[in-house]
Amino acid sequence: MSERxxxxxxxxxxxxxxxxxxxTLPLAPGVYRxxxxxxxxxxxxxxxxxxxxxxxxxxxxxxxxRLRRMVNETVAVEVVTTHTEAEALLLExxxxxxxxxxxxxxxxxxxxxxxxxxTADHPFPQLTKHRGSQSRKGHxxxxxxxxxxxxxxxxxxxxxxxxxTCSDTVFANRTRPCLLHQIxxxxxxCVGRIDQAAYAALVAQARxxxxxxxxxxxxxxxxxxxxxxxxxxxxxxxxxxxxxxxxTHVQSTDVVNPADLGDADVxxxxxxxxxxxxxxxxxxxxxxxxxxxxxxxHAKGDDEGAVLAAFxxxxxDDKPPPRLIxxxxxxxxxxxxxxxxxxxxxxKVEITVPQRGSKRAVVEHALSxxxxxxxxxxxxxxxxxxxxxxxxxxxxxxxxxxxxxxYDNSHTMGREPYGVxxxxxxxxxxxxxxxxxxxxxxxxxxxxFAMLREVFTRRFGRALRENPAREAGVWPDLxxxxxxxxxxxxxxxxxxELGIDDLxxxxxxxxxxxxxxxxxxxxxxREPLQLPPxxxxxxxxxxxxxxxxxxAIAAHRAGRQRALGRSGLDAIEGVGPARRRALLNHFGxxxxxAQAGLAALEACPGxxxxxxxxxxxxxxxxxxxxxxxxxx
Numbered sequence: 001m002s003e004r005x006x007x008x009x010x011x012x013x014x015x016x017x018x019x020x021x022x023x024t025l026p027l028a029p030g031v032y033r034x035x036x037x038x039x040x041x042x043x044x045x046x047x048x049x050x051x052x053x054x055x056x057x058x059x060x061x062x063x064x065x066r067l068r069r070m071v072n073e074t075v076a077v078e079v080v081t082t083h084t085e086a087e088a089l090l091l092e093x094x095x096x097x098x099x100x101x102x103x104x105x106x107x108x109x110x111x112x113x114x115x116x117x118x119t120a121d122h123p124f125p126q127l128t129k130h131r132g133s134q135s136r137k138g139h140x141x142x143x144x145x146x147x148x149x150x151x152x153x154x155x156x157x158x159x160x161x162x163x164x165t166c167s168d169t170v171f172a173n174r175t176r177p178c179l180l181h182q183i184x185x186x187x188x189x190c191v192g193r194i195d196q197a198a199y200a201a202l203v204a205q206a207r208x209x210x211x212x213x214x215x216x217x218x219x220x221x222x223x224x225x226x227x228x229x230x231x232x233x234x235x236x237x238x239x240x241x242x243x244x245x246x247x248t249h250v251q252s253t254d255v256v257n258p259a260d261l262g263d264a265d266v267x268x269x270x271x272x273x274x275x276x277x278x279x280x281x282x283x284x285x286x287x288x289x290x291x292x293x294x295x296x297x298h299a300k301g302d303d304e305g306a307v308l309a310a311f312x313x314x315x316x317d318d319k320p321p322p323r324l325i326x327x328x329x330x331x332x333x334x335x336x337x338x339x340x341x342x343x344x345x346x347x348k349v350e351i352t353v354p355q356r357g358s359k360r361a362v363v364e365h366a367l368s369x370x371x372x373x374x375x376x377x378x379x380x381x382x383x384x385x386x387x388x389x390x391x392x393x394x395x396x397x398x399x400x401x402x403x404x405x406x407y408d409n410s411h412t413m414g415r416e417p418y419g420v421x422x423x424x425x426x427x428x429x430x431x432x433x434x435x436x437x438x439x440x441x442x443x444x445x446x447x448x449f450a451m452l453r454e455v456f457t458r459r460f461g462r463a464l465r466e467n468p469a470r471e472a473g474v475w476p477d478l479x480x481x482x483x484x485x486x487x488x489x490x491x492x493x494x495x496x497e498l499g500i501d502d503l504x505x506x507x508x509x510x511x512x513x514x515x516x517x518x519x520x521x522x523x524x525x526r527e528p529l530q531l532p533p534x535x536x537x538x539x540x541x542x543x544x545x546x547x548x549x550x551x552a553i554a555a556h557r558a559g560r561q562r563a564l565g566r567s568g569l570d571a572i573e574g575v576g577p578a579r580r581r582a583l584l585n586h587f588g589x590x591x592x593x594a595q596a597g598l599a600a601l602e603a604c605p606g607x608x609x610x611x612x613x614x615x616x617x618x619x620x621x622x623x624x625x626x627x628x629x630x631x632x
Contacts, residue, residue, distance in 0.1 A: 013037075014072050019058045021077040025051040029088045030081035031095060034074045034103075038469065043070050043103040046092035048085045066299040070103040086340040089333075093313030105298040105310035108432075113143035113319060114150045118163075118206065123196055124171070124189040125203050127154055127163040141210045143319055145282055145290030153289070158185035160243050161206040166190070169588050184242055212262060212285030218244060261324070261362065262286055268328035268366035269308050270374050274300035276307045277374035279366045280315070284322075291366070293373040295427075304329040312337055312351075316344060325351045326359055328367045384426055390537035391478065395506055395523060401477035402426065407491075408482040408548040409439075409451045410556035417443065418555040419455035422548045423476075429547060435459070436555040449490045452481065456494040464498060476503065482545055484509035488522045508545050519545075569593065572618050574611045582606045583615075594619040 012020050018034075025032075027049045034043040034057075047053030054077060060068045082088040096104050117130040119138040129150050134140050144150040154165060164171065164186050166178070174190035181188040189199050208217050221244050228237035266281040276296055282289035294315075298307055309331040321341045330353050331337065341349040354360040388400035404424045411417035423433035437458055443450040467474050481487045488507040495503055507522040519542070520528045531538040569580045569590060586604045587593045593601075593615065601612035 013075050015058045015060055017075050018054060018071065018077055022051060022055055022058070025054055025077070025079055026081055027051050028081045029083070029085045030079050031088050031091045033078045033095070033099075033101075034070060035076040035078060036073050037075050038467075039076075041095070041099040041101040042073055043067075043101050044092055044095045044099060046085065046088035048088075050079050050081070054079075064299075064301065066103060066301070085336060086343050089313055089336060089340040090317075090344060093317050096310070097314045097317050103299075105296055105302060105307055107294060107296050107311055107314040113145070114147050115140045115142035116144065116150055116153055116157075116210070117141075118203065118210075122168060122171075124164060124199050126168070126171075127157060127161075127165050127206070129154065139207060139210075141284065142289060143282060145280070145292040149290030155185075157206060157209075159245075160209070161202050162187040162194075162243070163202060163206060164189060169585055173588065184239075210285060214286070261359070263322040264324040264326055265322050266326045266362050266366045267308065267311070268363055268370045269304040269311070270328075270367060270370040271302075271304050271307065272371075272374055273378055275374060275378065276302075276304070277370045277377065278307065278311050279370035279373065281362070281366050281369075283362075291369060293370065295374075295377060305331045309333065309337060313340065316341055321345050321349050323347070323349060325349065326363050327351060327353045328363050328370075329353065380428070381426060384428060387537060387540045388426065390535075391540070394521075394529075394531065394537055395478065395504060396526075397478060397504060399477075400426075403430075403474075403476045404478045404480060404544065405476040406480040406482070406544045406548040407452065407455060408545075408552040409448060409455070410549075410552035411439075411446065411451075412556070412560065415445070416556055416559040417451055418552060418559055419451050420548060420552040420555050421455070421459060422544070422551050424544055424547075434551060436551070438559060448483070449486060452483070452487055452490050453494050456491050457498075460495060460498055460500060464500075478504045478506065480541070480544060480548075481505065481507045482548060483507045484520070485522050485528075488524065492524060508541065572615055574614060579606055579611070 029046075029048050030050045031044060031046050032050055032054050033041045036042050045053065057063070057067070057071050057074075060071045063071065080091065082091060096106060100106050100108075112131050115130045115134070117126075117128050117136065117138050117140055119126045119128070119136065121137040125138070129147065130136070130140065142150065144153065157163065158165065158180065162185065165180070166174075171190045177188040177191055177193060178186070180186040181193065187194040187199060187202065189196075194202075205217060221240055225237050225240040225244065228234070228240060261283045263285065264283045266283065267278060269276055269278045276298065278294045278296060279291055280294065281291040294311070296307055296311055298310070308327055308329055312325070312331070321344065325341075331351075334351055338349055338351045341351070352359075354363055385400065391397070391404075392400045402425055406422045406424070407419065409417060409419040417439040419437040419439060421435045421437075423430040437455045439451050439454055441450075441454075443454065463470075463475065479491070481491055484507055488505060491505055491507075495501070495505070505524065509520045509522060509528075510518075518530065518533075519538070520530055521541075522528050531541075569575050569583065575583070582605055583593050584590070587596055587600075596616075598612055598616045601607055601615055602609055604612070607615070
């Protein structure tokens, strides 16, 4: 079918729509997007010549089944030109990661990677974990595969180099050494136990170690230890000995530590059952920074090479690639991908598939991890599928639910109320789809029904506006509410007002005395039911309810903390974000500001005398002028 009639207008669809767009497409390199009737991206591709590449889609018979389905849904083509094909590849990867088109291989990775930061904006640099934009002045090392991996690295580096990990505010307010100094993990620069020059030498050694100069550094420390022993300075010799042991511990804990790798990422892919696992090992300075498993979404027919090729562009979209990338399988357009990553990094990036030697051994290790991770995931998916089939059976659903939404709310005596939504499906909890709703009201304190009505109105009202076709994957197949018959009625009333009458709703009420295992389930048109205490489906539903409850409490606590900051400082005229930050950095907390005297407030950077008086009077209304300086 090549045409679709909509009122008085006829819209071209499929190959006919693509063919109609061809005359306007340039012969330049760039990126094209196939769009559906709702304007959503179905597929994103790059091309050396846009017109020639897009022309291939006008003959669906020559395309794989997946792309034929994509062509059948296409109603428009959008393009962006670039200077080179390598730039087009980078843009393609960025758009795929951002738009997540249904017919592309998509990396589903919403987690940022932590880095190790050695700051350079303080006389005594701090060693700390960092996520997000690298805007703070300092030296960044990583990425690390997880927070656990970077925390382990920090602990080991503390033992070897005695660098501080405390914040600048804590550092400025110490009057005696902390426990880390007592257990020989910090040189205690905060209280003058080491001068700036000696501390800078420790920092320089730490940088050398993190950049891979370990052998020479250990030899230097060994010579220092011997010299101290010969000079009968046995205390200093013992300190250096402990540092050498710390360095040895860092190196001995590496699972994968090939001496000839330096900085490299080892990326291996294993495919089975129409799914893939891509394992990434981060090696920096010849040391293993940990590994992480990824499970890209793709068609069943895609092989390891195609998955890896798509993975590389999206994976390095927001992080710098190392000089060397080792792959488990050959990939199409290897040279083009290497050129694109070199363009992103600003230096040469080599991509290779080692066949023998120590590099191949590292790749085989990563491949073994990918195989085991995928086997575990497939086993978990089988168990999850059985649970979803049980949920469908218990609640009379026509098929196992692909998307379950669970709603809960939290507040403290009606203050800082929040409603939340969590999402679960065949792959478990989908945390990227979690949502929290700050209740805007007006709502009477503690009115859970009104809070639920507001959450449902906002969630499903927006869903109707943005996705009136109610496509699968965006709309839930089952909605669970923490509550009883009253909450069920309130939710159903909102949906009826919105014209939604076919969405399965279930309320989960805690049992007598809030006993787990005695929950009752309320569903419209059915008597309340209870499941056997040891039923696996009951355990699963409890887990869903408990996760929603955990997320609701976390959202409420975060909101309450923000409110404390706002109520303490934001109400003061002249205190904006910069001055608020200066006050908190100087005094450590809102309570510290509230307890400060006038003289102490005047000493805070960026706070003049008039503002200091206003801040003091805000926290001490009615204080006599002659007492304002008494508490400094």
